Amino acid sequence: MIDVQTWTEHTIETSFMTNSAFQMWLVIAGRVMLLVNGTAIQLDAGMVLMVDCGQLTKVERAEGSFHLKVVSVDPFALFSPSLAAQYVTPYVGMIGYHVLHPTDAGEKAILDTIDRAVRRLKKESIFTLLDVTLQLAVVWRYWIQRPSVTRRHGxxxxxxxxxxxxxxxxxxxxxxxxxxxxxxxxxxxxxxxxxxxxxxxxxxxxxxxxxxxxxxxxxxxxxxxxxxxxxxxxxxxxxxxxxxxxxxxxxxxxxxxxx
Incomplete structure (x- = not known):
């Protein structure tokens, strides 16, 4: 349900990725240049890229040393079937992507929630999965309030x-x-x-x-x-x-x- 990958200057790949799950790209340190659906995006430390499934993402380059975590989540696994039918199915693949900035007061809370979820995954506890699921459900709630976008021609x-x-x-x-x-x-x-x-x-x-x-x-x-x-x-x-x-x-x- 939840997969976390850690990328550094020694592990990053520059090929296109078509993600099959909802993803959050957290830049812990450094700077990474990306193309998302052909649009150039610069991610600095503290910023998060939220990407819907089915988008085309390509890492162009990284400047100096960097530390990046990519969290992949199946949103259907965060809710019961009845809630998923209402709050997941209508939104999958509809929103595209969004960048969270730590300097934006309105986005700081959701950045903190993502950070807590990632940190919680490192701790072994019988409640880890429950805690992380609840936190990511909050993130998904924020996500589905984003404006929908039309898939780009081609x-x-x-x-x-x-x-x-x-x-x-x-x-x-x-x-x-x-x-x-x-x-x-x-x-x-x-x-x-x-x-x-x-x-x-x-x-x-x-x-x-x-x-x-x-x-x-x-x-x-x-x-x-x-x-x-x-x-x-x-x-x-x-x-x-x-x-x-x-x-x-x-x-x-x-x-x-x-x-």
Missing amino acids: QERMQRMISYIHDHDTMKLSLEDIAAVGGLSRAECCRYFTKWGDTSPLAYVQDVRMQRAARLLCETNLSVAEVANQLGFTSVSHFVQTFKKVHIRTPLAYRKQKT
Whole structure:
């Protein structure tokens, strides 16, 4: 029901994410630059990004060291079925996103509630889940009072193309393959990626593949050659060069730093 991820400069990924749950992005320290549905957002320490399910979020970069927590919540699990039918079902996917600022007096209380929920999750107690559920129900109540937004034109097309790339990240995809999934021409496909993510389709494919490569290097004992083979590279030297362009270090140096 509740999942908390901690990101730092060593763990963050820059690929698109289409969240299937309601999320809260808490910046504990530092600064993070994001794209949410193609809109640039800067999050400084103390700020929180609230994101509805089904939105396209992409981390552009972080300035210096940073500490970010992402809390994912299934709002249906916060209420009984009858209450969920009234207070969850009509609002899922309708609101989009909202940024909470600690300097805004009206938002300070909800920021404090989110902070208490995250801190409570660290404590082991028979009442932890109950306490956190009650606090997050208050957050959800605040959330559904936000104005609804209309999904941006083309969001579904972009989500289909992003999902296709992630589902086929071990394959060598062409621009034609990606454009066909979105029902677009090659030129239109390129314009979509520029508009939504400030990148090109094939550059994004490379980024996703190198993110997969980084996970394989850190989470398995596969050799560099084996990782390259899994990702469809016929040349290890080409894989190393591509990896270095994205991660600024060789695969072996990357593995050594992360372990």
